[in-house]
Structure formats: C-alpha cells, structure tokens
Amino acid sequence: MSADKPKIIYTLTDEAPLLATHAFLPIVRTFAGAAGIEVESSDISVSARILAAFPDRLTEEQRVPDTLAELGRLTQLPETNIIKLPNISASVPQLLAAIKELQGKGYAIPDFPDDPKTDEERDIRERYGKILGSAVNPVLREGNSDRRAPRAVKEYARKHPHSMGEWSMASRSHVAHMQHGDFYHGEKSMTLDKARKIRMELVTENGETIVLKPEVSLGEGDIVDSMFMSKKALLEFYEAQMEDARKTGVMFSLHVKATMMKVSHPIVFGHAVKVFYKDAFAKHQALFDELGVNVNNGLVDLYDKIETLPSTQREEIIKDLHECHEHRPELAMVDSANGISNFHSPSDVIVDASMPAMIRMGGKMYGADGRPKDAKAVMPESTFARIYQEIINFCKTNGAFDPTTMGTVPNVGLMAQKAEEYGSHDKTFEIPEEGEANFVDADTGEVLLTQHVEAGDIWRMCTVKDAPIRDWVKLAVTRARNSGMPVLFWLDPYRPHENELIKKVELYLQDHDTEGLDIQIMSQVRSMRYTLERVIRGLDTIAATGNILRDYLTDLFPILELGTSAKMLSVVPLMAGGGMYETGAGGSAPKHVKQLVEENHLRWDSLGEFLALAVSLEDLGIKNDNEHAKILADALDAATGKLLDENKNPSRKTGELDNRGSQYYLALYWAQELAAQTEDKELAERFAPLAQTLAENEDTIVRELIEVQGSPVDIGGYYQLDREKADSVMRPSKTLNDALASVQV
Ligand SMILES: NC(=O)C1=CN([C@@H]2O[C@H](COP(=O)(O)OP(=O)(O)OC[C@H]3O[C@@H](n4cnc5c(N)ncnc54)[C@H](OP(=O)(O)O)[C@@H]3O)[C@@H](O)[C@H]2O)C=CC1
Numbered sequence: 119m120s121a122d123k124p125k126i127i128y129t130l131t132d133e134a135p136l137l138a139t140h141a142f143l144p145i146v147r148t149f150a151g152a153a154g155i156e157v158e159s160s161d162i163s164v165s166a167r168i169l170a171a172f173p174d175r176l177t178e179e180q181r182v183p184d185t186l187a188e189l190g191r192l193t194q195l196p197e198t199n200i201i202k203l204p205n206i207s208a209s210v211p212q213l214l215a216a217i218k219e220l221q222g223k224g225y226a227i228p229d230f231p232d233d234p235k236t237d238e239e240r241d242i243r244e245r246y247g248k249i250l251g252s253a254v255n256p257v258l259r260e261g262n263s264d265r266r267a268p269r270a271v272k273e274y275a276r277k278h279p280h281s282m283g284e285w286s287m288a289s290r291s292h293v294a295h296m297q298h299g300d301f302y303h304g305e306k307s308m309t310l311d312k313a314r315k316i317r318m319e320l321v322t323e324n325g326e327t328i329v330l331k332p333e334v335s336l337g338e339g340d341i342v343d344s345m346f347m348s349k350k351a352l353l354e355f356y357e358a359q360m361e362d363a364r365k366t367g368v369m370f371s372l373h374v375k376a377t378m379m380k381v382s383h384p385i386v387f388g389h390a391v392k393v394f395y396k397d398a399f400a401k402h403q404a405l406f407d408e409l410g411v412n413v414n415n416g417l418v419d420l421y422d423k424i425e426t427l428p429s430t431q432r433e434e435i436i437k438d439l440h441e442c443h444e445h446r447p448e449l450a451m452v453d454s455a456n457g458i459s460n461f462h463s464p465s466d467v468i469v470d471a472s473m474p475a476m477i478r479m480g481g482k483m484y485g486a487d488g489r490p491k492d493a494k495a496v497m498p499e500s501t502f503a504r505i506y507q508e509i510i511n512f513c514k515t516n517g518a519f520d521p522t523t524m525g526t527v528p529n530v531g532l533m534a535q536k537a538e539e540y541g542s543h544d545k546t547f548e549i550p551e552e553g554e555a556n557f558v559d560a561d562t563g564e565v566l567l568t569q570h571v572e573a574g575d576i577w578r579m580c581t582v583k584d585a586p587i588r589d590w591v592k593l594a595v596t597r598a599r600n601s602g603m604p605v606l607f608w609l610d611p612y613r614p615h616e617n618e619l620i621k622k623v624e625l626y627l628q629d630h631d632t633e634g635l636d637i638q639i640m641s642q643v644r645s646m647r648y649t650l651e652r653v654i655r656g657l658d659t660i661a662a663t664g665n666i667l668r669d670y671l672t673d674l675f676p677i678l679e680l681g682t683s684a685k686m687l688s689v690v691p692l693m694a695g696g697g698m699y700e701t702g703a704g705g706s707a708p709k710h711v712k713q714l715v716e717e718n719h720l721r722w723d724s725l726g727e728f729l730a731l732a733v734s735l736e737d738l739g740i741k742n743d744n745e746h747a748k749i750l751a752d753a754l755d756a757a758t759g760k761l762l763d764e765n766k767n768p769s770r771k772t773g774e775l776d777n778r779g780s781q782y783y784l785a786l787y788w789a790q791e792l793a794a795q796t797e798d799k800e801l802a803e804r805f806a807p808l809a810q811t812l813a814e815n816e817d818t819i820v821r822e823l824i825e826v827q828g829s830p831v832d833i834g835g836y837y838q839l840d841r842e843k844a845d846s847v848m849r850p851s852k853t854l855n856d857a858l859a860s861v862q863v
Pocket residue numbers: 203204205206207208255377465466468471472682683684703704705706707708709710721722723724
C-alpha cells in the first residue's frame with residue numbers, strides 16, 4: 119500500500135450503527151477501493167475502550183490498542199478524514215453490563231469499584247472513569263459543529279411527512295426548572311487577561327484548604343466560568359414539583375443528560391430518586407449504605423444490590439418502595455410493558471432526544487398503563503430548560519408543526535477543544551463541606567472567582583478557548599454566506615458566560631465581510647420564539663449556539679422536521695485542517711438492536727452515514743486533488759437523492775425492506791451513477807458490470823434480504839459482537855455479496 123494513498127478512517131462503534139456498518143463497510147470498501155482510496159476501520163466501541171484500558175490484565179492476544187487516543191492524535195493532522203458514527207456514551211449500568219459481558223468471554227478485567235477504598239481500586243476507578251459518559255466525542259471533536267438537513271432530505275420529508283401528535287390549548291404539559299440555586303443563578307465568568315494556571319480549591323469554614331484540581335492551564339482570551347448547584351435548593355425544588363404534579367394529577371418526568379454531564383447529572387438524577395422514595399430511603403438508609411446502593415446509577419442499582427438479601431427482607435423493601443407511589447405523582451415510563459420507569463436508569467431518558475419525542479407526541483409521554491399522557495418535564499438546570507417551555511407554549515398556541523411546510527433550522531455549534539460542558543468532566547466536584555470554592559491563580563495566589571458553597575453542592579469549572587470561538591464565528595458567517603439564511607446567535611446577556619461570548623462574537627464578526635448578511639444575537643428564549651415564528655412560515659434560520667444547545671437543537675428541529683435526526687448531515691471541520699463526518703445527531707438506538715436480535719430486522723436508517731460519506735469523499739478529492747474521489751462523491755450524492763426519491767429507506771416493520779435493503783439500493787444507484795458518468799471512462803467501465811448485476815438481480819437480492827427476517831438471530835454479544843456472526847447476519851444475500859466481490863479493486 120502506498121504511503122500517500124488517500125485514506126478514510128471509518129469508526130466502528132456500538133449497537134445499531136455498528137450493525138449497520140457490518141453491512142455497509144464492504145460496500146464502501148468496494149467503491150472506494152476501485153477509486154484507489156483506502157478505508158481503514160478503527161474500533162472505538164465501549165468494549166474496545168475497556169480492553170484498551172487494562173492491557174496489564176489481558177493476555178498478549180487479548181490486548182487491543184488505544185484507538186481513541188490514536189484518533190485524537192490524528193485530529194491534529196490536516197490530512198485526517200474520519201467518519202464517526204454514534205457511539206455509546208456509557209452510564210454506569212451500561213458500563214457494568216459491558217464489563218460483565220467481557221469477563222464472561224474470558225477477559226480478566228476488574229470489577230467496577232463504585233466506592234474505591236484502596237489505591238488499586240482508585241486506579242481502576244480512574245481508568246473506568248475515562249470510559250464513562252461522553253468520553254469519545256470530546257476527544258475527537260477538535261472542531262466546531264455544522265449540522266443541517268440537506269435540501270434533498272428536506273424535500274423528502276415534505277413529500278413523505280412523518281406522523282405528528284396533535285397539540286391542544288388545553289394541554290397541561292409544561293417544563294419545570296429551578297428558579298434559584300442552580301448553575302444559571304450563581305454563575306460567574308471571566309475572560310482571562312493573560313495565560314494563567316488555575317487551581318480549584320475549597321476553603322472550608324474552619325480554614326482548611328482542600329485542593330480539588332491542582333492546575334488547569336488556560337490561555338489569554340479564554341473564558342472560564344465558576345458555577346454551582348445548591349443541593350438544598352435542588353431537593354426543595356424536587357419536593358415542590360413532585361407535590362405539584364401529585365396535586366394537579368399530571369405525570370412527573372425527569373430529563374437530564376447524565377452521559378454528557380457525566381459527573382453532575384447522575385448526582386442530579388440520584389437526588390430525584392431519593393426524594394421520590396424518601397420514606398423508603400429513610401427507613402432503610404443504613405442497609406442501603408451497607409449494600410453500597412447508589413441511585414445516581416438509577417433505581418436499577420438498588421434492585422440489583424438488594425438481590426443478595428433474603429427474600430423476606432427484599433420483599434419488604436420492594437413493598438416500601440411501592441408504598442411511596444401512594445403519596446407521589448404518576449411517573450413517566452420508558453417501557454410500560456416491563457415496568458421500567460423514568461427512574462430506572464439515568465441513560466434511558468436523555469434530554470436531547472426525549473424532549474423532542476415528547477413535543478412531537480403532542481406533549482405526551484407514556485404512563486404505567488401504556489397510555490400517552492400530559493407530563494411535567496422536570497429539567498432542574500434552568501440555563502437551557504427554558505427553551506423547551508417556549509416551544510411548548512408555541513405549540514399550545516399554534517398547534518403541532520407541519521413537516522410539509524415548516525422551515526429548517528440548521529445549527530452551527532461551538533464545541534471544539536472541549537468547549538463548555540465537554541471540558542467540565544474532570545472539573546466537577548460534589549462539595550464535601552461548607553466553604554468558599556475558589557479559582558486561584560496557581561502562580562500568584564490571586565483569587566479569580568469565588569462562590570460560597572455548602573456540603574453536597576455541585577461545583578464546576580467550564581472553559582472555552584479563544585481560538586474555537588473565532589472559528590465558530592467564522593463557520594457561522596460562512597454558512598450564512600453559502601446558504602443565504604439568516605444566522606441567530608442564541609446568547610443570553612444575563613448569563614455571565616454568554617455575556618463574555620457576546621463580546622467576542624461582536625468583535626470577531628468584524629474580521630469578516632458580513633455585507634448583506636442577516637446576523638443577530640438574541641437571548642435563548644427570544645431566539646426560540648423568533649425562529650419558530652419563521653419556521654411556521656416556511657422560513658429557514660441558522661442557530662449558532664454553544665455546546666449544550668448544539669446538542670439539544672440538533673435533535674429537536676430534525677425530529678420535528680424529518681422525524682429523526684439520523685437523516686441529517688453532520689460535519690466537524692477540524693481546526694487543524696482535517697475533517698470529521700458524523701452521522702446526524704441520533705444515538706445508537708438500543709431498541710433497534712433488540713428488534714434485530716428478536717426478529718432479524720434492523721430499522722436503523724443509515725442515511726446520515728451516506729450523506730457523511732459523500733462529504734468525506736468530496737473533501738478527500740479536493741484536498742488530494744483526487745478526481746476519482748470527487749466523482750465518487752458526486753455519484754454518491756446523486757444516488758442518495760435517488761434513494762430518497764424512490765423511498766427506499768428502511769421500514770420499521772419486520773418483513774419489509776430494512777437497513778440492509780436500503781444499503782443494497784444505495785449500492786445499486788451509486789454503481790449506476792458511476793457507470794453513467796462521462797468524466798472518467800475507466801471508472802465508468804469498472805462499475806458498469808456491477809450496476810448491471812445489481813439491477814438484474816434486484817428481485818433475488820431483495821428477496822434474500824427479506825426472507826431471513828422474522829426469527830431471532832445470534833450476533834455473539836451486545837457490547838462486543840462476534841465479527842463473523844454479525845457479518846453473516848448483516849450480509850445474508852449471497853447474490854449481493856458475490857456481486858460486490860466481483861468488482862476489481
Ligand atoms: N454522536 C454520538 O456519539 C451520540 C451518541 N448517543 C448515544 O446513543 C445512546 C442512545 O441514545 P438515545 O438518546 O437514547 O437515543 P436513541 O439512539 O435511542 O435514539 C432515539 C430514537 O431515535 C430514533 N433514531 C435514532 N437514530 C436513528 C436512525 N439512524 N434511524 C432511525 N431511527 C433513529 C429511534 O426511534 P425509534 O425507536 O422510534 O425507531 C431511536 O429509538 C446513548 O448511549 C447515547 O449516549 C446519542 C446521541 C449521539
């Protein structure tokens with residue numbers, strides 16, 4: 119293989135996207151290979167990341183390289199081209215399940231120490247800590263985010279609108295957030311006048327200094343925030359909201375992002391569970407402590423830990439838990455058939471996807487009886503929760519959005535170099551005792567920002583570097599120019615952090631030619647209102663937002679506009695010059711894996727991946743001056759358009775065309791486009807036979823892909839698939855496989 123052969127790095131991730139890759143990668147390799155492009159896979163699944171963390175516990179054959187670290191290094195090189203599929207951002211219950219599966223497969227990795235006591239346990243806990251939550255994205259996303267629905271996708275949604283629940287003026291659904299004592303309330307922020315090393319320390323009431331983070335190095339012009347959430351205020355808020363929901367007879371639901379805010383939100387989640395079941399906790403606290411029950415990991419943790427108890431004792435606890443429901447509101451359910459409630463696990467309800475689903479369903483969630491009902495959506499932190507109340511108000515007044523006429527809301531999101539909450543993971547602390555929580559200049563001893571905190575409060579530092587802000591502003595201007603759409607910066611001058619950002623945005627906009635562009639800055643709530651007024655008139659508006667709103671809005675609008683965020687194009691122009699091409703915003707869809715395993719039907723839509731690959735190839739073509747890559751990219755774009763026109767997306771129902779069938783049609787149209795193009799005769803000739811074989815055998819291939827459906831399949835694991843088994847499940851058409859294998863590479 120020549121050293122300078124252009125290369126795409128294709129990530130292997132988890133769950134549904136990984137299964138889809140088993141079918142799609144051979145297609146990609148066939149097409150790219152014929153054009154002289156190398157496609158290298160890189161396993162960043164949660165299981166691979168676990169194994170990479172414990173080489174000392176594994177045999178030589180079992181060891182795997184630290185691919186994430188390697189990919190992180192590559193993001194710094196201008197030639198890097200990565201296709202990044204959604205991966206599991208693991209909660210503790212997911213991590214525990216993955217560990218158990220790997221141990222069962224003979225890997226001598228250690229148990230997860232929830233409450234480490236020895237040095238060895240602390241070391242293990244630290245290694246696992248790096249795998250938990252959003253561990254991949256902050257490393258790879260070394261650029262800002264550009265997410266949008268391409269025109270063809272938007273037109274498809276207009277022609278084939280998804281279902282939308284009705285909204286009524288009488289809907290009782292609403293958002294509840296804290297009014298004081300949350301991160302928004304007490305936030306302090308500053309732009310650094312010079313490069314500084316900052317220490318995070320707590321000076322307790324009795325004068326002791328506890329260093330929580332010895333040093334964070336920041337540069338001149340970087341923004342740094344200190345914020346805390348008061349435990350006392352949080353508990354009072356939960357109590358009041360639960361009582362309000364009970365009295366008014368509306369269902370209670372909790373929406374957090376325990377994966378991305380992997381330190382703070384599990385704590386916030388755990389408090390909700392403890393308040394809801396406070397009588398049972400009061401009665402059994404000593405036993406729960408002894409058992410090491412930690413409901414920050416969900417009620418599932420409690421149920422697992424009491425498994426070891428004698429049955430009478432266990433049943434008494436369960437009875438006491440059930441009794442709490444008598445004095446509490448009805449809880450929203452994740453899986454009513456199996457009694458799985460919103461409190462079961464912190465990663466079952468993830469706010470970016472769960473709130474749009476509720477809004478799409480006319481403001482409803484499922485109750486214990488399996489019926490959709492109005493719900494109180496509790497999001498303690500008010501900083502971003504307010505946007506959801508604004509859109510709910512809008513729907514109550516104007517009714518549900520109409521996908522056939524609504525405008526589109528692309529996003530330009532600030533996230534590079536661990537911007538904002540992405541960088542807070544190792545700078546978030548649960549405060550051990552009352553005192554002053556200070557940011558101190560490690561060289562001069564100067565106190566830069568200070569907060570008065572109490573035991574149990576959550577205190578954190580968020581930072582955003584200056585260079586990513588410049589890059590974000592540039593990306594927003596470029597998108598405004600290329601799309602002709604107005605850009606709104608969703609920034610709230612009352613929030614100290616965003617006020618610092620506003621100053622920079624105003625300054626850096628001056629570096630660009632903005633003549634004729636419509637660029638405005640508005641607070642989040644006003645931005646939402648302004649955008650929605652345009653949306654219902656069919657007008658498009660780019661949202662330029664910070665990292666959390668990037669995450670929230672890039673599920674919210676696509677889910678309303680397209681039915682799923684998986685149909686979106688998601689590009690990360692890496693600041694060092696390379697590119698990362700992601701697939702929509704949708705997650706890794708555990709429910710889809712269940713359907714595949716039980717019925718051999720994969721409803722996962724790989725459209726986002728097709729769109730990402732086309733841009734990746736285009737970029738490769740431009741940067742390497744590689745005509746083949748450009749032709750492949752154009753042909754793939756056209757093929758994706760045809761796929762949408764012909765409506766060959768996966769069906770949700772077993773027995774109909776699924777992900778594999780959709781990929782077959784993509785390969786057919788792609789080969790046909792290549793065979794038909796006249797720019798490169800050799801490439802046309804290479805693909806003509808494939809186009810012909812795939813077309814001639816359409817009935818056979820589709821039959822082979824559909825007739826296997828309907829019965830369970832074995833993929834050899836959940837977190838670590840058996841590659842061969844997964845290949846055979848995901849590639850059941852011999853005719854298709856032979857046709858692909860016949861292409862000369
Ligand atoms: N970029 C990344 O790496 C991301 C990773 N995640 C991770 O994914 C996991 C699950 O996240 P969660 O938020 O619960 O979301 P899910 O993956 O469960 O997605 C929510 C729903 O959206 C629909 N959906 C999502 N993607 C597709 C697709 N490609 N084709 C068709 N439908 C799709 C499915 O609806 P239906 O079931 O009705 O078919 C799915 O159940 C978590 O571990 C999370 O951290 C989440 C977001 C981004």
